[in-house]
Amino acid sequence: MFCYQCEQTDRTGAQQGCASAKGNCGKDATTADLQDLLVHAVKGLAQYNSLARAMGHADREADRFMLYAMFTTLTNVNFNAGRFVALLRDAGHHRDRVRSSYEAIAAAAGKPAQRPAGPAAWQPADDLMGLLAQAQTVGIDAGIETVGADVVGLRALVLYGLKGVCAYAHHAQVLGKENDGIYAGVEAALCFLAADPADTDSLLAQALQLGSLNLDVMALLDDANTGRFGAQEPGAVRITPVAGKAILVSGHDLGDLEALLEQTQGTGIRIYTHGEMLPAHAYPKLKSYAHLAGNYGGAWQDQQSDFANFPGPVLMTSNCIIEPRPQYRQRIFTTGPVGWPGVRHLENHDFSVLIHAAKALPGFIETAEEKTITVGFGRHAVLGVADKVIDAVKAGAIRHFFLIGGCDGAAPGRNYYTEFAEQAPDDTVVMTLGCNKYRFNQHAFGDIGGIPRLLDLGQCNDSYSAIRIATALADAFECGVNDLPLSLIVSWFEQKAAAVLLTLLALGIRNIRLGPTLPAFLTPNILAILVDKFAIQPIGDARSDLAAALSRKAA
Incomplete structure (x- = not known):
């Protein structure tokens, strides 16, 4: 085998990439x-x-x-x-x-x-x-x-x-x-x-x-x-459990979640989201199900501990599975394109086996003290208050916007995104999408004249919202996106992120900071081309990069 398609790739050899009996992702x-x-x-x-x-x-x-x-x-x-x-x-x-x-x-x-x-x-x-x-x-x-x-x-x-x-x-x-x-x-x-x-x-x-x-x-x-499911609406999501039987849903597929919510109505089973499923709580159709109880755990790389501690079955949809540990191997199920050897795969949105497992498992014994985070700032929500945002920028109340988003991961260097977000000055707004948000989405950012300083735009699947917001602001200020007080601080992990990066480059967006490491398939010569054409650059020190972004003149 030879593979270097993700951020986990082995970088110790002359040709960087996983080339042994098993890749760093666990793929044989x-x-x-x-x-x-x-x-x-x-x-x-x-x-x-x-x-x-x-x-x-x-x-x-x-x-x-x-x-x-x-x-x-x-x-x-x-x-x-x-x-x-x-x-x-x-x-x-x-x-x-x-x-x-x-x-x-x-x-x-x-x-x-x-x-x-x-x-x-x-x-x-x-x-x-x-x-x-x-x-x-x-x-x-x-x-x-x-x-x-x-x-x-x-x-x-x-x-x-x-x-x-x-x-x-x-x-x-x-x-x-x-x-x-x-x-x-x-x-x-x-x-x-x-x-x-x-x-x-x-x-x-x-x-x-x-x-x-x-x-x-x-x-x-x-x-x-x-x-x-309707346009996203801002709202609080519970991140602590409620006593009772429970199922945890991870991945990205909102259709799978909807089917499970329909099939569990009236059963007494509560449904919790994990990882990139968190934004499901912002969609009116999905949050209308009273038994969509909250979000449990963090980003995808935390799943081995999160799933082990969850007292019910787990449904893995679309992507981001890693090797199931013995503590939950018998109670994790896959659906859609997902698969792991020996793990039961469910077809055609028939979740009866999953529901039976939830009834047999203990669920949460006690209700924990309620804690919440806020989601739901998709493009409809943000553009609905665009006039307030524009007025705040013109008045100097908002100095800069940062889009700090993308994929999370376990590799060293990802604390950079936490440090960057938490050090962003009080007169700046942080937009985020993808599971990178878990690095800082419980931090108290406050607001600027009623505009929250942290705007969770949704999944990586919702990258279109970020683009529409940026282009709408550019139209309002009669300038290009590169002329906005906006910096893109992007974390990548896999191929969806590669597609989004290509979209940003195709739109002519410059000065993107990418990390925590650059893709192994970008040779020095390719990187030189991207730097020359798009001023793309690797992340460095959070404090220095933040200062550079705030002082940078529009491209």
Whole structure:
């Protein structure tokens, strides 16, 4: 195996990346290699579906499969090698069906059918050993001896950004929102990668194109969330437990949470959110369920202790699972793209087994003293008081805005984000999204003339809110986003963050501080390009970076 797609990657070797029997995320070499092969297979499916699309007959089932399959290869999503063997078979069947359909359409139109080379010609081996042998030639670092680390790194930037795009698009799709333009963009990027591009300019252009595509995807996901659950509303969320039976839901998938809330009505079971599910409490439809009791625990990397201490079953949705400990291995369940060997997987929103487990487990014995945090400052809430915000800026009451958000993690250096937020002067506003918020969301920030100094915009899935708020402020002040008193302090961890970063770069946003370490696939030459074009820079010392941000003149 060789993998360097996330912030956990091994940085001790000459070529930074996890290359042993098991990655730092816990992914074994077999699973890693099968994931690489699945990406290869999906490229082949895209090659044929793009040909069918050009003739007006793209296959929607194949479109959806591509999103789901790519999602399963993200960091901390699926560690079950058996599931990937099945997905590889499915990829082959989808490709063969689409190819047959395309060839029939071409014949009916009197046109010769094309037979693309590369991934489109792949045929799955008959057994696991054969599949693993096939995977050896299609890894992320394939061809590095010929094209060099810079080209391979830019291919990785495109691929990892694309994985994030597919994940966000899948979130929207399962809530009933999809469109052909996004599917066409995903297929185009897959076909681009299938051709083994080696020109750095075209690779960088493709990366920025993916950033633009991701903006459309995030807008679609925003529409899916608000259309299904209502616009976020500010409100307090209980973070201490209430006596009674309980289920904990982690990950990102609000549709899974809604289904569970429906199925547990009247059972006496209380539902708690964990990690990136915290913003669920801001949506009117979801918080209308009286048994959505509160949030329990912290960010994803705290789950091993949080889940061990939780006295009920745990449902893991979408992503961010890490190896279950023995204390809760028998009471954790997965759904959607998530998987772990030996952990029970639930399909089709049937949570009856999960509910039965909750009834059998003790739940919380006592009600703890109530403590709360505030969520719900999505774009509708913030823009609803935009006039007050603008007046506060013009009056000098608000000097600067900081967006301190992104993924949290266990690596050293993440206390930087706590220090930065807590040291931000009283005349500044801190906006946050993603699970990075757990670094400081219990700190008492106070307010500025009734405007809270900490505005929790939601999940990483809600990055669109941050962009809309920034562009609305720029419009109000008749300037560009780079001219605003706004600094972006971003923590990254995995491929969704890569997609959001590409969106920010595609929008021309400069001077982003990124950390706690830079991605291993960004070679010094690639980083130099990004610094030159976008002034992107690594985080440093919190106090010094804060001072620099406050003194920086608009770009």
